[in-house]
Amino acid sequence: KNEVEQSPQNLTAQEGEFITINCSYSVGISALHWLQQHPGGGIVSLFMLSSGKKKHGRLIATINIQEKHSSLHITASHPRDSAVYICAVPSNTGNQFYFGTGTSLTVIP
């Protein structure tokens, strides 16, 4: 049983396209995290959100707590956005996170 499901697994887009990555989860949460993993393996935290919407540059994250669903959008995609995007939610005790398998995004010039 996967507490976190992401879709799609792989995504290829032309530069400039609008991109959406989806995340569904089954546990009750206080906050959902979106992470970005670069080709070298390092991971950075993009967003942490518990309601509504957050925006950072060309990245927008939304969450619907009732439907247990979050989306990550990238506007005007660029080849440097190519990475694996991972959704994560905390366990009920807050002492660990459950991670999605990631969405591998490739943006072609």
Place this chain on the structure above:
Amino acid sequence: DGGITQSPKYLFRKEGQNVTLSCEQNLNHDAMYWYRQDPGQGLRLIYYSQIVNDFQKGDIAEGYSVSREKKESFPLTVTSAQKNPTAFYLCATSGVWGGRGNQPQHFGDGTRLSIL
């Protein structure tokens, strides 16, 4: 410059050998974590520590050991009992333990372990 340093970046293990992966942080974070990443799978928790001299097993602790003698350091030893150690290992920290997941995790750049 604050952050998490993992070393080495690449590591090779011979049969029957124990190897230790280093994780050092200067973020003054209490909580530290070790994850394993395999292709096509999400990150899986090996061990976590909420405070110095205390650590707890995660979902896949068998064949691994850790120590937390200093706040800054959380080394992971992959023992010979771990029969399939080839994976990417990530260390992470967070500022507040058990904060209901409301604190972001900070990650190191990882160590890729392979079997010779």
